[in-house]
Amino acid sequence: MKSPLVEIEDLRVEFGSARAVDGASLRVFEGEVLALVGESGSGKTTLIRAIQGLQPMTSGAVRLEGQTATARHRDTVQMVFQDPTGALNPRRTIYEIVAEGLRIARFAGDEEAKVREALGMAGLRPVERFLPRYPHEISGGQRQRVVIAGAMVTSPRLLLADEPVASLDASIRGEILALLRNLVDTTGLAVLVVTHDLGLAWNIADRVAVMYLGRIVETGMTEELLAHPQHPYTKALLSVVPETRQMEQQILAGEIPDPRKIPKGCRFHPRCPVMRSGEAARLGIDERCKSDDPAIIAADTIRGAACHAVELQIRGLRSGV
C-alpha cells in the first residue's frame, strides 16, 4: 500500500468526564475511500475534528503527511457536509462560493481558472452556466456538487465527508457517490466518509472501520468485512441493514451508552449478543468480557476486531485446535 496520509495513534479526547474518543488508532492512505461507520455518540465527529486540527486532544497523536495536524492544514484537508442547502451561502453566486476557499488560502494564481476547473471536476458543465447562479436556482444534487467543487478548489489531499448523501434523494445519491469515487481514482485523493449506510460502503469504500463508543472495534477491507464480519457489533449492524435481507436480524436492545459511563471491561459487553446468549460463558470468557478491555486495534492493522471471542477463535486456529 501507499504511504499513510493520516495517522491516528491512540487518540483520546475527553470533555470533562465524557470520553468521546477513547483510544482510537487509524490510518488513511492516499487514493482510498475509507468508510467510518458508527452510530450517534460513537465519537466519529470528534475524530474528524481532530484530523482537521480543530480538536484539543487529551492524549495520542494525529499526523497529516507525517506532521502534527493543525488548523493550518485546511488546504490539505477539506470537509463535505451532509446538507448542501445549509452549507451554501444563499446570497453568494456559485462562483463566489467556490472561490472562497482560494481567497481564504490567499491563492495568488488565476482564481477564475481554478474555480472553472473545480466546477468541471464536480461535473457542473457547462461551467459558464453555473458561475453566475445562486444556490436556490439549482437542484439539490447540483448543490452538493457545488459543495464538492468548493472543497476541491484548493487541491486537498483528503476529503472528510460527513454523511454526504444522507439528505439527498435516492436517484441523486448514486451520482454523487460516483463523483466521489471518480475523484479518488483520477486524482489520488483520499476520502474519509462518515456514514451509517453500509450500502454506501459497498458502493464506494476500499476499507471500512467500525466505531463504537469512542473506539474502532473492527477494521478490514470492505468486501471481507461486510461478507465476514467478526465483531458482534458489526454483525448486529449488518443484520439490520435492509440491504442484507438474508441474515437473521439481531436487534440490539437500548442505545449506545453515555460516554461518561463507558462500561468496564469490553465496552460493548452489556449489549453484546455473545454475552446475552450465554455463548461467552460457554467459551469461558464471560468474566474477561466484563473486566478486561480488549486491546486497541493498532493503526497499521488491515484486518482486526477488538473482541475477546474473536481473539480466542484466532488463537484456537493458530494452535491448531
Add this chain to the structure above:
Amino acid sequence: MIELTPQPATRETVLSVRDLHVTYTVASGQVPAVRGVSFDLQRGDSLGLAGESGCGKSTLVNAILRLLPPRTEVKGQVLIEGEDVLTMKPGRLRAVRWTKGAIVFQGALHALNPVQRIGAQIVEPILLHKTEATEAAANKRVADLLEQVGIPAGRAREYPHQLSGGQRQRVLIAMALACDPTILVADEPTTALDLMVQAQVLWLLERLRAERGLTMVFITHDLSVLTYVCDRLGIMYGGRMIEQGPSDVVFEDPQHPYTRALAAAFPTIGDQSSRMKPAGLAGDPPDPSQLPPGCSFRPRCPVAIPACAEIDPPLYDAGPHRKAACILVARR
C-alpha cells in the same frame, strides 16, 4: 391489496382513496401535487409509499387526514371505513383524526411540546376524545402505551429533552396509538434515527401491526426500508402512482424504469454488480408546476420512445397484483 377491483367480503376495506387530486395555490399560480391517485387498503394491510422529494407522497398522506393548508383544492374521495374524510364536518374530522386515523411525523424533537411532560402529552387526546372514562383510567392507559412501545411507564413524568431520539420517536408512536386508531400513517418515522434505533422502531411498528391489526401507510425515500416493513409498495413520481404491487417483487423485479433506477440506488451488499459502481439517475425530479407533456418521467427515462411524449400513461396491468404506468409495459 391495493387494487381498485372489489375484494371478497371476507376482508374489510378500511381505507379507500379514489381518484385523488390535490392542487396547491401559490403566488405564481396552481401547482398540481397529486394527480389522480387511487388505492384500497384492507384491515391489517401495510402500504409503503416511495418517491423523491416533490413526488406528492407527503401531500397524499396529509390529504388522507385533511391536514393541508387552506385554499388547497382537493378532488376525489378518501373513505375511512366508508366515511368520506373530504366532506366531513370539522367536529367529526377532529374525532376521526385520532380515533380512526393517526399520524406519526418525522422529526420527533419538533413534534413534541418541549415544556410539557410526555405523559401529559399522551393523555391529552385520550381525555379529549373520552376514550377512557376517568382520569385515572386514562393515566393507566398512558402507562400501558409507554410499556407497549418499550419505554418504562415511570418515564411519563419526564420532558422530551430527557429522552433520546429513538425514545422520542417511540413517544410519538404511543401518542398516535392513544385512541386506538384503525389506520396509522407514518411519514418518514425513522429518517433521523441511527441504524440500530431505526431497526428497533421498525420492529415495533411491525409488531403493533400484527398485534392490533393496524392498517399502515408508511412513507420513506428509502425503498429498502419499505420492502422490509410493508407488504405492498406504491412508487410515486410527478404526483402519480407509477408502479404498485407486492413489495418484494416490486423491489426485486421493477417494471417501471423509474422504479428500476430507485431500486438500483440501494445496492445489495455482496452483489458484485454494484460493488464500486454506485447507480444513479441523471437529471432532477420534475417541477410540479411545469410538468412535461406526455409521461412526466420521459426527460430522465433511459428507455423512452417517441410515443412517450404524447401519452401520459395510466397504470397498466404488469403481472399478478401488479401495475405500472409505462407504455412499454402495456406493449409487452
